[in-house]
Amino acid sequence: GNSVTQMEGPVTLSEEAFLTINCTYTATGYPSLFWYVQYPGEGLQLLLKATKADDKGSNKGFEATYRKETTSFHLEKGSVQVSDSAVYFCALSDSWGKLQFGAGTQVVVTP
Amino acid sequence: DGGITQSPKYLFRKEGQNVTLSCEQNLNHDAMYWYRQDPGQGLRLIYYSQIVNDFQKGDIAEGYSVSREKKESFPLTVTSAQKNPTAFYLCASSIPPSVKDTEAFFGQGTRLTVV
Numbered sequence: 139g140n141s142v143t144q145m146e147g148p149v150t151l152s153e154e155a156f157l158t159i160n161c162t163y164t165a166t167g168y169p170s171l172f173w174y175v176q177y178p179g180e181g182l183q184l185l186l187k188a189t190k191a192d193d194k195g196s197n198k199g200f201e202a203t204y205r206k207e208t209t210s211f212h213l214e215k216g217s218v219q220v221s222d223s224a225v226y227f228c229a230l231s232d233s234w235g236k237l238q239f240g241a242g243t244q245v246v247v248t249p
Numbered sequence: 250d251g252g253i254t255q256s257p258k259y260l261f262r263k264e265g266q267n268v269t270l271s272c273e274q275n276l277n278h279d280a281m282y283w284y285r286q287d288p289g290q291g292l293r294l295i296y297y298s299q300i301v302n303d304f305q306k307g308d309i310a311e312g313y314s315v316s317r318e319k320k321e322s323f324p325l326t327v328t329s330a331q332k333n334p335t336a337f338y339l340c341a342s343s344i345p346p347s348v349k350d351t352e353a354f355f356g357q358g359t360r361l362t363v364v
Contacts (some may be wrong), residue, residue, distance in 0.1 A: 179358075184354075237292075239293075242290060
């Protein structure tokens with residue numbers, strides 16, 4: 139079956155540091171890939187997505203590239219802010235639109 | 250504004266009781282989903298519905314039940330058969346599930362605690 143593996147947290151960074159969260163997947167066919175973000179006590183919000191190999195999703199300074207050869211979709215941001223503190227989920231969508239999530243990575247950015 | 254509304258935000262249940270979590274959407278989405286979130290385990294799919302009057306079990310359906318009588322509504326009942334119901338429950342919806350790159354929209358969640 140489909141699965142998503144992402145790096146464990148928490149990841150603690152200073153403001154303006156570079157952030158990378160690794161995500162790899164196992165899937166049949168050609169899934170779409172997503173990053174969602176969850177702020178404390180809230181639901182999930184879509185951060186970015188990519189629908190085919192070599193696509194790059196980007197939003198709010200975050201980027202991720204769909205790498206079919208390495209089955210990866212790593213999230214990056216060049217300069218984090220305190221407001222980026224949240225839990226980040228990597229996910230894939232099967233042909234029926236159902237999302238399979240990774241375990242989530244908590245990011246803590248300190249001033 | 251369009252969106253998904255979950256209620257209540259916090260819910261307390263005594264052991265042995267059934268409770269129902271509400272999920273309403275005004276996005277005109279066909280598909281709706283219920284996920285359970287536990288610390289360190291990500292989100293696990295409980296039930297999903299792709300169309301009115303039809304729903305399917307997800308990965309952890311035991312001890313839960315749902316109905317989909319209206320397009321806008323997808324309530325989840327946590328029954329007394331669910332052995333460990335304390336968790337954060339998230340409802341989501343999306344446009345027709347045949348579009349695999351569709352975005353899912355999430356509600357704000359309901360935190361259920363068994364007391």
